[in-house]
Amino acid sequence: MSDWSRAVSNHPAEDLATPVNTITGNRGLQIEEKLIFEQDSPGHCGVDLVDPRPFRTRLGGLERQGAIGLPGLSEPQVVRHFTRLSQKNYAIDSGLYPLGSCTMKHNPRLNEKLARLPGFADIHPLQPVSTVAGALALIDTLAHWLKTLTGMPAIALSPGAGAHGELCGIMSIRAALEGRGERRSRVLVPESAHGTNPATAAACGYAVDPVPANPQGRVDLGALKDRLRTDVAALMLTNPNTCGLFENEILEIAAAVHAAGAFFYCDGANFNAIVGRVRPADLGIDCMHLNLHKTFSTPHGGGGPGSGPVALAASLAPFAPLPWLVHGAGGLELVEHKSGPAEHAIGRLKGFHGQMGMFVRALAYMMSHGADGLRQVAEDAVLNANYLRVRLGADLSLAFPDRCMHEVLFDDRFLKDAGISTLDFAKALIDEGYHPMTIYFPLVVHGALLIEPTETESKASLAQFAAVLKALAAAVRSGDAARFRAAPRLAPRRRLDETAAARKPVLRWRPEPSRVLAAQ
Numbered sequence: 339m340s341d342w343s344r345a346v347s348n349h350p351a352e353d354l355a356t357p358v359n360t361i362t363g364n365r366g367l368q369i370e371e372k373l374i375f376e377q378d379s380p381g382h383c384g385v386d387l388v389d390p391r392p393f394r395t396r397l398g399g400l401e402r403q404g405a406i407g408l409p410g411l412s413e414p415q416v417v418r419h420f421t422r423l424s425q426k427n428y429a430i431d432s433g434l435y436p437l438g439s440c441t442m443k444h445n446p447r448l449n450e451k452l453a454r455l456p457g458f459a460d461i462h463p464l465q466p467v468s469t470v471a472g473a474l475a476l477i478d479t480l481a482h483w484l485k486t487l488t489g490m491p492a493i494a495l496s497p498g499a500g501a502h503g504e505l506c507g508i509m510s511i512r513a514a515l516e517g518r519g520e521r522r523s524r525v526l527v528p529e530s531a532h533g534t535n536p537a538t539a540a541a542c543g544y545a546v547d548p549v550p551a552n553p554q555g556r557v558d559l560g561a562l563k564d565r566l567r568t569d570v571a572a573l574m575l576t577n578p579n580t581c582g583l584f585e586n587e588i589l590e591i592a593a594a595v596h597a598a599g600a601f602f603y604c605d606g607a608n609f610n611a612i613v614g615r616v617r618p619a620d621l622g623i624d625c626m627h628l629n630l631h632k633t634f635s636t637p638h639g640g641g642g643p644g645s646g647p648v649a650l651a652a653s654l655a656p657f658a659p660l661p662w663l664v665h666g667a668g669g670l671e672l673v674e675h676k677s678g679p680a681e682h683a684i685g686r687l688k689g690f691h692g693q694m695g696m697f698v699r700a701l702a703y704m705m706s707h708g709a710d711g712l713r714q715v716a717e718d719a720v721l722n723a724n725y726l727r728v729r730l731g732a733d734l735s736l737a738f739p740d741r742c743m744h745e746v747l748f749d750d751r752f753l754k755d756a757g758i759s760t761l762d763f764a765k766a767l768i769d770e771g772y773h774p775m776t777i778y779f780p781l782v783v784h785g786a787l788l789i790e791p792t793e794t795e796s797k798a799s800l801a802q803f804a805a806v807l808k809a810l811a812a813a814v815r816s817g818d819a820a821r822f823r824a825a826p827r828l829a830p831r832r833r834l835d836e837t838a839a840a841r842k843p844v845l846r847w848r849p850e851p852s853r854v855l856a857a858q
């Protein structure tokens with residue numbers, strides 16, 4: 339056993355029973371931080387601005403009457419505030435982030451450098467087209483790569499996230515069906531799907547019909563065929579699916595969907611497992627969103643920014659949202675209105691062209707990897723997940739024994755009778771310095787633990803992670819339930835009331851009544 343793993347397994351549990359109280363409330367160099375409004379020292383300001391020269395207002399009486407209510411802080415206070423907040427955040431730049439279905443992989447710094455080039459970062463979306471030829475060429479090149487990798491003839495780049503891409507895809511499908519004079523009412527969604535899939539179908543006015551999984555964690559083909567009637571607009575399938583498995587009957591699934599006159603939508607959020615190896619068009623897919631922020635490594639999390647381009651088959655291309663970038667006689671041209679070739683477009687889904695910064699990063703990622711490098715990405719993502727599957731298969735309980743794709747799924751059978759829940763087990767990882775894996779998703783597995791190591795983790799990093807999980811599983815077997823139920827014991831905050839946080843979130847700071855009176 340290495341010094342490192344000994345340190346992990348010989349946790350001084352007795353010390354933790356006594357809470358450490360400090361004078362400041364800080365722990366070690368973890369500094370408690372008040373809200374910026376609570377740090378208000380009225381009159382303080384980080385900048386000295388001269389009073390503006392008198393000017394004529396054109397607000398017609400709509401001028402603000404009172405103070406805006408921003409807190410007064412000096413520059414060092416602001417810097418410390420945001421630095422301390424950033425130190426509370428766990429990020430892929432801090433360590434392994436095995437959150438299944440999220441593809442938290444390293445974002446190469448080269449991409450950042452290129453995204454900051456003034457020709458991309460400083461342009462304005464309303465600049466005349468003739469002054470942004472380089473940016474348009476970049477968008478066109480990105481579209482070319484995405485079309486090549488998916489095998490699809492058209493790509494809509496503007497959607498701002500995976501879920502937004504789903505909306506784009508299902509709206510295009512609805513428009514295509516309406517173009518055929520058909521009003522279909524149901525969308526089939528496998529039980530293992532990401533929650534955004536049924537939400538999208540429902541938001542577009544469809545009834546969501548769940549398709550059960552078979553015992554191998556894949557779509558039950560018989561159950562799917564039973565549901566495929568003439569009122570089905572589309573099947574929304576994720577491939578590889580959220581159990582981390584390739585849908586190996588996908589060609590039959592596509593044939594059945596098409597035979598029913600429906601469209602085959604694929605949630606391509608997990609494309610990093612197959613990029614460069616399989617072209618979705620060859621699988622019979624009509625429409626698929628890609629999460630640039632996952633597969634092509636642009637920073638994400640914490641609400642964005644994301645980018646969810648949608649690849650479209652020829653039958654759906656006429657309905658792609660505006661704007662379109664087309665090759666005209668004079669070079670690249672923007673089609674911004676529903677007329678001419680874009681007569682059937684579903685309209686605009688987003689202001690301007692989409693997430694330009696993400697486009698630059700994604701293309702930088704693709705071009706620096708090259709076609710062979712992208713294929714290697716998929717191979718390494720699958721290899722890393724399978725490394726963990728094999729290392730941990732005897733300690734945690736594998737939901738499906740088969741070889742997996744980019745993520746490996748465990749269920750809670752290994753916790754049975756130990757009085758420890760999946761949540762307890764995941765929280766214990768925080769004490770060990772790891773962000774937990776995704777838990778309780780997908781729903782088709784009891785007490786799911788979904789681990790996605792991603793392709794950018796080294797073997798050493800995965801070996802360490804596996805050693806920690808093995809040690810924790812050994813603690814489960816030894817009956818050390820207290821350790822898990824109390825976790826996290828070492829984080830700046832202990833366990834939160836997650837139900838109250840979700841149901842009764844406090845989203846707005848209000849000043850103490852005494853402060854309001856004092857200010858009046």
Ligand SMILES: Cc1ncc(COP(=O)(O)O)c(C=O)c1O
Nearest residue numbers: 439440499500501532534607644
């Ligand atoms: C399988 C799957 N589908 C859809 C989404 C939604 O993507 P986004 O969070 O960009 O809206 C995700 C997000 O990670 C996902 O994993």
